[in-house]
Amino acid sequence: MKKILITAIAGAALLVSCGVDRDGSVDNIVDDLEQFGTVDKDCVRDVLDKYSDDQLKDFDEEAGDLGAEDTPSDGLVQYTNEVYACVTATGS
Numbered sequence: 001m002k003k004i005l006i007t008a009i010a011g012a013a014l015l016v017s018c019g020v021d022r023d024g025s026v027d028n029i030v031d032d033l034e035q036f037g038t039v040d041k042d043c044v045r046d047v048l049d050k051y052s053d054d055q056l057k058d059f060d061e062e063a064g065d066l067g068a069e070d071t072p073s074d075g076l077v078q079y080t081n082e083v084y085a086c087v088t089a090t091g092s
Contacts, residue, residue: 020053029083036087043086051079 025048030039048056059076066072072080 020048020056022048025056033084033087036084037089038087040086040088044083047079047082047086050082055079 022045026041026045029044030041033039051059055075059079062073062076
């Protein structure tokens with residue numbers, strides 16, 4: 001499940017020629033995480049605001065390159081955990 005979360009969160013950053021489309025990235029992250037519960041969009045935006053465009057691009061690239069046996073960097077894990085904390089699980 002951790003690999004799925006990392007891919008969903010980090011891979012959702014919308015990269016544009018001049019940087020990261022933060023509003024589009026927030027929307028993508030929310031869409032990807034709604035399967036796990038209710039997502040606080042403002043919380044996700046606040047998390048993204050903690051990171052520079054370069055950091056978000058690095059997370060996106062790292063998530064795309066992760067293989068099944070690879071271990072994500074501490075930074076990517078921290079970012080993923082911060083974003084996932086914005087999700088309130090719903091009963092199934």
